[in-house]
Amino acid sequence: MAGRAEIRTSNSALIAMIADEDTVTGFLxxxxxxxxxxxxxxxxxxxxxxxxxxxxDAFKEFTTKENIAIVLISQYVANMIRFLVDSYNKPIxxxxxxxxxxxxxxxxxxxxxxxxxxxxxxxSVASGRR
Amino acid sequence: MSGQSQRLTVVPTVTMxxxxxxxxxxxxxxxxxxxxxxxxLTVQFRQIxxxxxxxxxxxxxxxxxxxxxxTEAKYVAGENIKHIVLENVQNASLKVRSRQENVAxxxxxxxxxxxxxEIKNDLTGLARGGQQVQLCRAANIKAIELLVELxxxxxxxxxxxxxIKTTNRRVNALENVVKPRLENTINYIKGELDELExxxxxxxxxxxxxxxxxxxxxxxxxxxxxxxxxxxKVSLQKGISLNLAHNLLSAGANKDEDIIx
Numbered sequence: 271m272a273g274r275a276e277i278r279t280s281n282s283a284l285i286a287m288i289a290d291e292d293t294v295t296g297f298l299x300x301x302x303x304x305x306x307x308x309x310x311x312x313x314x315x316x317x318x319x320x321x322x323x324x325x326x327d328a329f330k331e332f333t334t335k336e337n338i339a340i341v342l343i344s345q346y347v348a349n350m351i352r353f354l355v356d357s358y359n360k361p362i363x364x365x366x367x368x369x370x371x372x373x374x375x376x377x378x379x380x381x382x383x384x385x386x387x388x389x390x391x392x393x394s395v396a397s398g399r400r
Numbered sequence: 401m402s403g404q405s406q407r408l409t410v411v412p413t414v415t416m417x418x419x420x421x422x423x424x425x426x427x428x429x430x431x432x433x434x435x436x437x438x439x440x441l442t443v444q445f446r447q448i449x450x451x452x453x454x455x456x457x458x459x460x461x462x463x464x465x466x467x468x469x470x471t472e473a474k475y476v477a478g479e480n481i482k483h484i485v486l487e488n489v490q491n492a493s494l495k496v497r498s499r500q501e502n503v504a505x506x507x508x509x510x511x512x513x514x515x516x517x518e519i520k521n522d523l524t525g526l527a528r529g530g531q532q533v534q535l536c537r538a539a540n541i542k543a544i545e546l547l548v549e550l551x552x553x554x555x556x557x558x559x560x561x562x563x564i565k566t567t568n569r570r571v572n573a574l575e576n577v578v579k580p581r582l583e584n585t586i587n588y589i590k591g592e593l594d595e596l597e598x599x600x601x602x603x604x605x606x607x608x609x610x611x612x613x614x615x616x617x618x619x620x621x622x623x624x625x626x627x628x629x630x631x632x633k634v635s636l637q638k639g640i641s642l643n644l645a646h647n648l649l650s651a652g653a654n655k656d657e658d659i660i661x
Contacts, residue, residue: 282495300540303489364551
């Protein structure tokens, strides 16, 4: 439909991360980390001292930056800013909830799957009762 | 909803009837096409959903593997590996490219990841545990691959969801608002045209009736006039003027010698 093209086709976009130290280290080792000219990184390491406000700010910054296509966020961090994650409805960047070492993946809290809970039967993934 | 089956305000002419009929045909065809599109999109939607569920499950496994690899690397190469990695961050070597794919008429975004430049690994694992570090890196790269695919699926999922909602909205609007309105307008125009025709017909009949009566009256009047004329002539011959004040000049000049002008 003309006039509704919000999908950006970019040739090189980054992957942002908001996760605990180990997960971020692993991904940085793989080569996902980026520091731009203003010494801004595309990842945020969340530990017990990080405030919710800092996480919110980082989330907002990552989702408004033009060159970030995916935001990986640990599920327990996403739970801290659940309202922000749930009210986010743009297709790009894509918000992906990943499990962390101490918190295994919980489909019942995933923001995307919970939206289609009604499409599933009671014994499926999103209902959290497997 | 008030005014749900109102009609459009139009001048009830034959041309407008033709226009309304063609619009109704267009609306019906559009409704059928949109319904088909909505069904196709729903099929795609369900497929993607299934894929997402399976991918998310396997993602849990992959993340576990990668975090194991990291623990091993930490164990072998020492705890400082985190700091070394953090220091080494410069430009991302793993990036994603986003394209648009056309699925059943809807533009869906798709990510694919690619490596650009070389991975900066000058200092990591130089002291010890280089192999573990490499293994950890490989595991993490695999994890990233899977995550990129998952993100791609997720965005198509969300975009499809919106597209389905819009299409369904249009289908319902056509079905419940546009078509009834057009049908009501057509019925109204037909009714008005019929009434006009009936009016015309009635007027025609009335005028015919008038004309007929007029002719009859004239016939009767003419007949009576003719009869009176005849009666007058007859009575004049006998010397009596019957009620008629006929023209002395003309009638008398012909027969009466007393009248001299």
